[in-house]
Amino acid sequence: MRFYTTGTLRYTSSGLGLLFFWLLWGDFCVNLMEAVIPNVIPLKLKSLGGSATLISIFMTSLPGVVLLVWNPVIATWSDRTRTRWGRRIPFLLAGTPAMALILTALGFYDPAGRWLASWMGGAFMTAAGSIVVLGLLVLMFHMCNSFVWFPYWSLFNDTVPREVMGRFSMLFRIVSTAAVAAFNFLVFPHAETHYRQIFVGAGIVFAIAYLLMCLNVKEGEYPAPRVIRRRDGGFGEKVGAYFRECFGHPFYWYLNLGAAFTVVGGAATPFILLMNKSLGLDLQQIGWINGGAALITLPAFFVAGFLIDRWNVVKIMFYGRLLQTLVTAGFLVFLFADLTPRQVLTVTVVLNLLLLIVTAILLVATLPMQMRLLPRERYGQFTSAMSVTVGVAGIVAGALMGGFIDGMRYVHHGSDFALRYAPLWLTCFYGAATYMQYRVHRHVQAVCGGNLSAFVPPDTSEIPESSLARACEPLTQENEC
Numbered sequence: 001m002r003f004y005t006t007g008t009l010r011y012t013s014s015g016l017g018l019l020f021f022w023l024l025w026g027d028f029c030v031n032l033m034e035a036v037i038p039n040v041i042p043l044k045l046k047s048l049g050g051s052a053t054l055i056s057i058f059m060t061s062l063p064g065v066v067l068l069v070w071n072p073v074i075a076t077w078s079d080r081t082r083t084r085w086g087r088r089i090p091f092l093l094a095g096t097p098a099m100a101l102i103l104t105a106l107g108f109y110d111p112a113g114r115w116l117a118s119w120m121g122g123a124f125m126t127a128a129g130s131i132v133v134l135g136l137l138v139l140m141f142h143m144c145n146s147f148v149w150f151p152y153w154s155l156f157n158d159t160v161p162r163e164v165m166g167r168f169s170m171l172f173r174i175v176s177t178a179a180v181a182a183f184n185f186l187v188f189p190h191a192e193t194h195y196r197q198i199f200v201g202a203g204i205v206f207a208i209a210y211l212l213m214c215l216n217v218k219e220g221e222y223p224a225p226r227v228i229r230r231r232d233g234g235f236g237e238k239v240g241a242y243f244r245e246c247f248g249h250p251f252y253w254y255l256n257l258g259a260a261f262t263v264v265g266g267a268a269t270p271f272i273l274l275m276n277k278s279l280g281l282d283l284q285q286i287g288w289i290n291g292g293a294a295l296i297t298l299p300a301f302f303v304a305g306f307l308i309d310r311w312n313v314v315k316i317m318f319y320g321r322l323l324q325t326l327v328t329a330g331f332l333v334f335l336f337a338d339l340t341p342r343q344v345l346t347v348t349v350v351l352n353l354l355l356l357i358v359t360a361i362l363l364v365a366t367l368p369m370q371m372r373l374l375p376r377e378r379y380g381q382f383t384s385a386m387s388v389t390v391g392v393a394g395i396v397a398g399a400l401m402g403g404f405i406d407g408m409r410y411v412h413h414g415s416d417f418a419l420r421y422a423p424l425w426l427t428c429f430y431g432a433a434t435y436m437q438y439r440v441h442r443h444v445q446a447v448c449g450g451n452l453s454a455f456v457p458p459d460t461s462e463i464p465e466s467s468l469a470r471a472c473e474p475l476t477q478e479n480e481c
Contacts, residue, residue: 004161008220011161019159020168022216024175026152029209031179032187033103034145036202039183040191041138044109047192048127048134062135066142067391072242075150075384079225079377086219088151088158093214095147100207102141107199109133148210154380157371158219162453163309165368170305173363174298223377245378246385248460251443255373256386258321258436260393265429267397271405271422272331276348278416279334280341300360312450313369318441320362321434327354328430331423373440375457401425 004011011019074091081087105112113130160168187198247253308316330351333339339347374382404425408418448454 004164006159006161006220007222009159009161009218016161016164019217020171022213023156023159023168024171026210026213027172028175028179029206030148030152031176032183033099033202033206035180035183035187036103036198037138037141039188040195040198041106041134043191044134044195045131048130062139063142066139066146068388070143070146071150071387072381072384074146075154075380076242076378078151078154079380082222082224086158087222088155089214089217089219091147091151092155092210095144095151096207096210096214098144099141099148100203102137102144103203103206104200106134106137106141107196107203109137150380150384153383155217155219156367157376157379158222159217162368162371165371166308166310166313166364167305169308169364169367170301172367173301173360177298177301225377242381242385245460246382249458251373251440251458252382252385252460254436254439254443255370256389258433258440259386260389261429261433261436263390263393264397264400265426265433267394267401268422268425271401271419272426274416275334275419275422278419279339279344279348281345281348300357301364304361304364308365308368312452313365313372314437314441314444314452315450317362317365317369318434318437320358320365321430321437323358324355324362325427325430325434327351327358328423329427332427335420335424372452372455373444373457375459378461 001012004013004016078087078091081090083090085093110130112133113128114126115129116133117126117129156165156168156172191198247256304316330347333347334344370383370386371379405418405421408421409415412418444450444452444455447456
C-alpha cells in the first residue's frame with residue numbers, strides 16, 4: 001500500500017481522497033459565497049442611487065484597505081499559532097460563524113437602513129441609511145473573510161503532500177470554475193428579485209460547509225515557532241520586521257514583482273472588451289468566444305495538473321509566462337492593420353483560445369510553485385506580503401491604465417482607435433512578469449540545479465536593518481544547497 005506524507009501527516013490513497021474531498025468541498029462553497037458580494041452588492045447600490053464612485057469605493061477600496069492592513073496580521077498570526085486543533089483550523093472556526101451572521105445581515109440591510117434613518121430623526125434619507133448599513137456590513141465581511149481566506153489557503157500548504165500538489169491544484173481550479181458557473185447560471189438571474197434569500201442561503205451553506213470541513217480535516221503537529229531576534233520596539237518595529245523578512249532578499253522581490261506586473265497588465269482587460277466592440281464584434285459573439293474558450297480550458301487544467309507533479313513547476317511557469325506574452329502580442333495586429341470583420345473574428349477566436357489555455361496552465365501552476373518556493377513555516381506571512389504587493393499594484397494600475405488610454409485618445413483626437421493600445425499595455429507588463437519569473441528560475445537553478453525537492457528558501461528571519469543592503473545585492477552563482 002502506498003503512503004503519502006507531509007510533515008507528521010500520513011495518508012493512504014483513500015485518506016488522501018477524503019482530504020481532497022473536504023478541501024474541495026470547502027472551496028466550492030466559499031466560491032459560491034464570495035461570488036455573492038461582487039455580483040449582488042453593485043446592483044443594490046445602483047438601485048439605491050449610488051454613484052459609480054461610491055460603487056468603486058465599496059467594491060475596490062474597502063477590500064483594498066483590508067488587504068493592505070488586516071490580512072498580513074491574520075496570516076502572520078496564524079503562522080505562529082499552536083493549538084491542539086492546529087494553527088489554521090482555529091481561525092476558520094472563529095471566522096465561519098461571524099461570516100454566516102454578516103451574510104445573513106446583508107439580506108436585511110433594507111429594514112436596518114430604514115430603522116437607522118428613523119432613529120436619526122430624519123437627518124438623512126432612507127436610501128442613505130441603507131447605504132451606510134451596507135458599507136458597514138461589507139467592511140465587516142472583508143475583515144471576517146481574512147479569518148477564513150488566508151488560513152484556508154495556508155491549510156493546503158500544511159495538509160496536502162507535495163508530490164500530489166499539482167493534481168490538487170488542478171482539481172481546485174476545476175471546482176472553483178464550477179462554483180462560479182453554478183452561481184452565474186442558477187443564482188445570479190434572481191439577484192434583484194430574491195436578494196434576501198440569496199444572502200441568507202449563502203450564510204447557511206457557508207456555515208455548514210466550513211464547519212464540516214473543519215471537523216474532517218486534521219492538521220499535523222508543528223514545531224514550536226522559531227524565536228526570531230528582533231529589537232525591542234512597538235508596532236512600528238513589528239511592521240518593519242515584517243517587511244524586512246518578506247522583502248529582505250532579491251528572490252522574494254522577483255516573486256512579488258512578477259505577481260504585481262501581472263496584475264498591472266490585467267488592468268487593461270476591461271479595455272480589451274471595449275476594443276473588441278470597437279472592432280465590430282457584438283456582445284453575443286464576445287460572450288460565445290469567452291464561454292467557448294473557457295470550456296476548452298477544462299482539459300488544460302487536467303493536463304497541467306499531471307505535468308506539474310512530474311516536471312519542474314518553476315520552469316513551467318517561466319515558459320508559460322513567455323507564451324502568455326507572445327500570444328498577447330498577437331493582438332497588436334489590430335494596432336498596425338485594419339482587418340475585415342471576418343478576419344477580426346478569426347484572429348480574436350484563435351488568440352483568445354491560445355491565451356486561455358496558457359492562462360489555465362499558469363493558474364494551476366501558481367499554487368504549487370508558491371508552496372515549493374516560500375518558507376513553509378511562515379507561508380501565510382509570505383503570501384500575505386504578496387497580496388499586499390498585488391493590492392498596491394492593482395490600486396495604482398487602475399489609475400495609470402485609465403490615464404494611458406485617455407492620453408492615447410487625445411493623441412488620436414477622441415477616436416476609439418486608442419483602445420487598440422490596450423494589448424500593448426498587456427504585452428509590456430506580461431513581458432516584465434516573464435523577466436521576473438526568469439530571475440526566479442535562474443535562482444532556483446543556481447541554488448539547487450532545478451531540484452525543487454532540495455530547494456531551501458532564502459532565510460531573512462534574522463536580517464537586521466543595517467544588513468538589508470547587503471542582503472539585497474544581486475544574486476550570484478555562489479548560493480548552493
